[in-house]
Amino acid sequence: MELSVIQSKIYEIRGVRVMLDFDLAEMYGVETKVLNQAVKRNTERFPEDFMFRLTVDEWSLMRSQIVTASNQRKRNINVTPFTFSEHGVTMLASVLRSEKAIKISIQIVRAFIAMRTYLITQSSLSAEIKELWHRVKALEEEGEESLKAINDLNEDNQKEFDDIYLALSELAARQKQINQSGNAPRRVIGFVKPKE
DSSP: OOOOHTTTTEEEOOOOOOEEEHHHHHHTTTTTTHHHHHHHGGGGOOOOOTTTEEHHHHHHHHHHHOOHHHHHHTTTTTSSEEEHHHHHHHHHHHHOOOOHHHHHHHHHHHHHHHHHHHHHHHHHHHHHHHHHHHHHHHHHHHHHHHHHHHHHHHHHHHHHHHHHHHHHHHHHHHHHHHHHTTTTTOOOOOOOOOOO
């Protein structure tokens, strides 16, 4: 049986990844009733973290969401299915005592492991992506601060240049005014011939 088929029958209920009794019975090639009878004869092997029964509300919700559950027409809807964790599935192989159950249990455990590995990998990738996002955000903020500083510097420089141009304009205007009014004698430039 392919891992993807098995993984499609693993659900998360109450924060635990589990498989339903009728899906397991189908994989093991037995009736759901036979599987559950074997479990009931060996209840000491199935503590609550290995197996638990769904509540009516949980079962109702699952039936409305998954096609597999809706195919269980023979099942009394008031009798909810058992769910088995990874450890419960392993214990089922020892209870059913068939070669097929052992082989299928090994494949199911591998499917659980593959899912766990995938989730761990995704989690670490998510952490790396989050770290990269924070770094990019920090670089953007630094870039914005640098641009603001440059703009501030440009504004300061522009103000200083404006002040210099204004001062030069005023000086040029004064010089022109002095030259036009003749208030100041013009200084001769070049060789001056002495007066005789």
